[in-house]
Amino acid sequence: DAKTTQPTSMDCAEGRAANLPCNHSTISGNEYVYWYRQIHSQGPQYIIHGLKNNETNEMASLIITEDRKSSTLILPHATLRDTAVYYCIVRENYGGSQGNLIFGKGTKLSVKP
C-alpha cells in the first residue's frame, strides 16, 4: 500500500503557484520523498525528490516539514500543460532498498485559464 495521502483533486489558476500537499506520517529516516506526474496517457514524469532539506529544480520546489511527516510540491507559475495527476511517493534510497515505486491515487491538478 502507498505510504502517502494526497487530496484527490485540486484546481489552480494559470500563472499562479500550485501547492500540492502530501502526508507521509509513517516515513522512516532513510526514506526519500519523490514526486512524479502523469499527463493523460503518457508515462509518469520524474519531478523532484528530497530527504529533509528543501529542494528546487527547474520544474518545481519541494518543501519538507521539519518532522518529515508532510511535504508540499510547489509549481511556481502553473500553466495549462501542468494539468496532470501528481504522485507523492516515499522510497528507500540506500542499502537494501528496492527499486519499486508504490504509486497511490495521486492528486489530479487542473490548471484553468
Next chain:
Amino acid sequence: KAGVTQTPRYLIKTRGQQVTLSCSPISGHRSVSWYQQTPGQGLQFLFEYFSETQRNKGNFPGRFSGRQFSNSRSEMNVSTLELGDSALYLCASSLWWNTEAFFGQGTRLTVV
C-alpha cells in the same frame, strides 16, 4: 539523450495468446522496472532488473515474466493472456536501482 523507448506502442491480442513487450533504457542506465496501469488498480509494480538479475518482484501471477539483457534492454512476457491483462505497460529506467526512474510512453495492450 534519447529517453526510454518501448515497443510496440499498441498491441491487440486474443485471449490465450502470449505477448512480449520490449524496453530500451536510457543509455548508461542499468536498472529497468516494469509497471502495469489499469483504471481500476492504478500503477502497480511488476518487476525490477539490475545487471541482468531480477532484484524485486511485485504481486503478479507467474504468467508475467521478464528478463534483462547484457546491454540493459529488457523484455517482459505475458503468457496465456486474459481479458484483465488489458492495460498500459510502462517501463522505467534508472542509472542505479536507487536513483530516480524515467518512464517510457508505455505499450497499450488490449486483449480481446
